[in-house]
Amino acid sequence: MxxxxxxxxxxxxxxxxxxxxxxxxxxxxxxxxxxxxxxxxxxxxxPAPVITGAHTYLDTHTLGYTATLGIPELREAIADWHSRTYNVRTEAKNVVVTTGSSGGFVALFLAALEHGDSIAMTRPGYPAYRNALKALGANVVDVVCGADTRFQPTVDKLEKLNPTPRAVIVTSPDNPTGTIIDPEELARIAKWCEENECLLISDEIYHGITYGRQCVTAHQFSPNAAVVGSLSKYFSMTGWRLGWLIVPDHLVEPLENLEANLALCPPAISQYAALHAFGQxxxxxxxxxxxxxxxxxxxxxxxxxxxxxxxxxxxxxxxxxxxxxxxxxxxxxxxxxxxxxxxxxxxxxxxxxxxxxxxxxxxxxxxxxxxxxxxxxxxxxxxxxxxxx
Ligand SMILES: Cc1ncc(COP(=O)(O)O)c(C=O)c1O
CATH class of the missing domain: 3.40.640.10 (Type I PLP-dependent aspartate aminotransferase-like (Major domain))
Incomplete structure (x- = not known):
């Protein structure tokens, strides 16, 4: 031997x-x-209805693999919630359920970006973007943001980047600063992204937790933006590992193919239980x-x-x-x-x-x-x- x-x-x-x-x-x-x-x-x-639902599904379902993009009922529930909350028309076919938004980010980066592409994110910003992007071979470009812009990016700051990034991540409400981007600035960034062939990735996972200010979704300004959501924060389901992407049509199939190979599907029990997270x-x-x-x-x-x-x-x-x-x-x-x-x-x-x-x-x-x-x-x-x- x-x-x-x-x-x-x-x-x-x-x-x-x-x-x-x-x-x-x-x-x-x-x-x-x-x-x-x-x-x-x-x-x-x-929430209690989610926990009750989980017990029921455990007792009554086999809980094997689900459809890679998520169970249709949950994609429908997320699309419906998103449409009602922001008065937009979000369709279930554009919703991809993922293993936490973390799993969604990796899948999205792989589906939309090439090795070596420049991706802009704020500094300070959520560290996993930087670290996941680096591991995937992207070139992370810092958009330095201070108290003057309430730690949020602006078109002025994006214009100064050279080369123009292939994607920009906007996080609102933000981690670590808790600030919400002004709707007008998000609209300007969305327009700038359209004009510069840059993918707008809008991390909206803290939506629902606000103190007197409203959040707007990037979809109000651009159908081409990729919106990221999660059950972890407002829905208080961190360990259930469920998030979602809302993406334009052309990204759905690539994401399905990638996710089928990377994850097979998001956790089944969490998906069934999460159906109860959107009720009254x-x-x-x-x-x-x-x-x-x-x-x-x-x-x-x-x-x-x-x-x-x-x-x-x-x-x-x-x-x-x-x-x-x-x-x-x-x-x-x-x-x-x-x-x-x-x-x-x-x-x-x-x-x-x-x-x-x-x-x-x-x-x-x-x-x-x-x-x-x-x-x-x-x-x-x-x-x-x-x-x-
Ligand atoms: C800004 C931001 N995005 C994404 C995530 C990932 O969360 P999850 O994978 O639980 O959805 C976090 C977690 O703290 C976060 O703060």
């Missing part, structure tokens, strides 16, 4: 950054008293969660300035605050570790979201009970006088 020596099979495409939020989470979970303001995961379970009962429960996020947000908006953490753009939606801590530390990773060690409050260092300036920022998630946020503030107050690292 031959002895095979230790060989290394790590590809260069696997050399992506770790998700540091998960490292902080790991350390936090090792404590009994941790308050998790580091992850973007609703503390609530799926679920809606009432989900609006209750949004009310709690709003209360938690109010606590932070009121209290953070008194902790010396007053430099942020008030979030219009989602459940994050992007806070400038550059006056307290030169390294938000060390600072977050220090805060976790001394208070049990887990915050996310900004380095995941901004590889250049992220050490100056932290992201605070507030998708927990408002009381937990109050308790976090109480603990932070105790140590904030003495935390400069």
């Amino acid at each position: 031959s002895i095979v020596g230790a060989m290394s099979f790590v590809s260069s495409r696997a050399q992506v950054e770790p998700f540091r939020v998960m490292q902080i989470l790991g350390r936090a979970l090792a404590r009994d008293d941790a308050i998790l303001l580091c992850v973007g995961q609703p503390a609530s379970p799926a 009962d679920a809606r009432a429960e989900l609006e209750g969660h949004v009310a709690k996020y709003a209360a938690a947000r109010d606590v932070l908006l009121r209290e953070l300035p008194s902790l010396g953490l007053g430099r942020f753009a008030p979030p219009d939606g989602g459940f994050y605050l992007w806070v400038d801590v550059s006056h307290l530390t030169e390294n938000s990773e060390l600072w977050c570790q220090h805060i976790l060690d001394t208070t049990g409050v887990a915050l996310a260092p900004g380095t995941d979201f901004d590889p250049v300036d992220g050490k100056k920022f932290v992201r605070i998630s507030f998708c927990v009970e408002p009381e937990q946020v109050s308790e976090a503030v109480r603990r932070l107050k105790k140590v904030m006088v003495d935390t400069t690292t």
Whole structure:
């Protein structure tokens, strides 16, 4: 029998950054008293009708593979929800159900873009776009966005890019900043994309979680945009791993062929159960969660300035605050570790979201009970006088 020596099979495409939020989470979970303001995961379970539905389907269905693009009833339900919410005409044939929006992004990148294409995303921005795109061989182009544009891209910024990107990702409400793009600017970007043969990818996974501002879908401005949605956030179903793409006709078959080979189908039990996520009962429960996020947000908006953490753009939606801590530390990773060690409050260092300036920022998630946020503030107050690292 031959002895095979230790060989290394790590590809260069696997050399992506770790998700540091998960490292902080790991350390936090090792404590009994941790308050998790580091992850973007609703503390609530799926709506009751979804859970009841899941039990029923478990008892009555074989739950084998489903159609690759998703079960027709769910594609229909998503199209209907999208049409009603935004007063647009979205058809089930353009809906592709995916394994979380994360699975949808990878499939979409593969279906629409060539190796080496330039893709524009905001910095700060959601790190998995950057890392997944890099692994797929794309050229990620940063659109640096600050408080002046409320961390959202503008046509002016896109015009300055050279070469013109093949795709632009707009995230609204945004992660990590919680800002919502102005409808007029999204309309301008959609038009610019049409004129420049650039695919507009609109990440709308935080839609439904807003605080007094409305979200618009990119489909209101362009039938050619790719819209990305998810059951993870508003619908409080992170671990059920369901998301969707709404794409123009020409992308449906390529996505079907790719997904058939990459994933076969999205999780069956989640799809059947998710049929119950769009009804009135679920809606009432989900609006209750949004009310709690709003209360938690109010606590932070009121209290953070008194902790010396007053430099942020008030979030219009989602459940994050992007806070400038550059006056307290030169390294938000060390600072977050220090805060976790001394208070049990887990915050996310900004380095995941901004590889250049992220050490100056932290992201605070507030998708927990408002009381937990109050308790976090109480603990932070105790140590904030003495935390400069
Ligand atoms: C902006 C954004 N897009 C996409 C995702 C992926 O979410 P999921 O795969 O659970 O739909 C996340 C997760 O936090 C996110 O913040």
